[in-house]
Amino acid sequence: MNSSSAPATEVIGRLKAEYPDARTELNWTNPLELLVATMLSAQTTDVRVNGVTESLFAKYRTAEDYAGAPPGELEEDIRPTGFYRNKARSLRGMARALVDEHEGEVPRTMQELVALPGVGRKTANVVLGNAFGMDEGIVVDTHVRRVSGRLGLTQSEDPAKIEQDLMKVVPEEDWTIFSHLLIFHGRRTCRARKPDCPSCIINDICPSAHKYKT
Ligand code: SF4
Secondary structure (H helix, E strand, C coil): CCCCCCCHHHHHHHHHHHCCCCCCCCCCCCHHHHHHHHHHCCCCCHHHHHHHHHHHHHHCCCHHHHHCCCHHHHHHHHHHHCCHHHHHHHHHHHHHHHHHHCCCCCCCCHHHHHCCCCCCHHHHHHHHHHHCCCCCCCCCCHHHHHHHHHCCCCCCCCHHHHHHHHHHHCCHHHHHHHHHHHHHHHHHCCCCCCCCHHHCCCCCCCCCHHHHCC
16 A cells, blocks of 8 residues: 555445445356356446346256357347357357366366456456355456546556556455445446545545545
């Protein structure tokens, strides 16, 4: 931490009190569903993903189901999430790898997860942290990036570097919840445009509070 950054543990404590239900806003009931939902969430909203996964998860229950899906049909099933051709290709490739290399199960290590087609470190962190309760890293999405920058917890714009900066100041047992807290705060108060600093519960420790006076 430097003099122009908010104390991470204090931020976490206050945000936990403010958002006791902070968790992923994607709907899922098992690791495969979370992996699929997270892959679909690229470049779209959780609400839009949840809009397709209810029927998608009823239709495709196993990795085999995705791996064997006719391409055009899977594309149509996920179309509202955007970039549906690429996403369908990634889902089929990921599922094929699960079937061929992991007996149809979602693996539990970062190394194995990022080796799956279409799965990056961010998606792997979401699955490890939320489906398996393993704090392996910190999910850096657009909200985490913006809010942690405003809080002075990182000076970087690069997600990999931001994650490294955050892992140095956030206690390991809070790595998963930390992302949820910043995402909740970013959606509700520390919005991209017009953050609501006057009513923000961490405005007294945020080095950016004075920049957004209304
Ligand atoms: S004080 Fe403003 S900039 Fe800082 S975290 Fe709160 S809303 Fe964001």
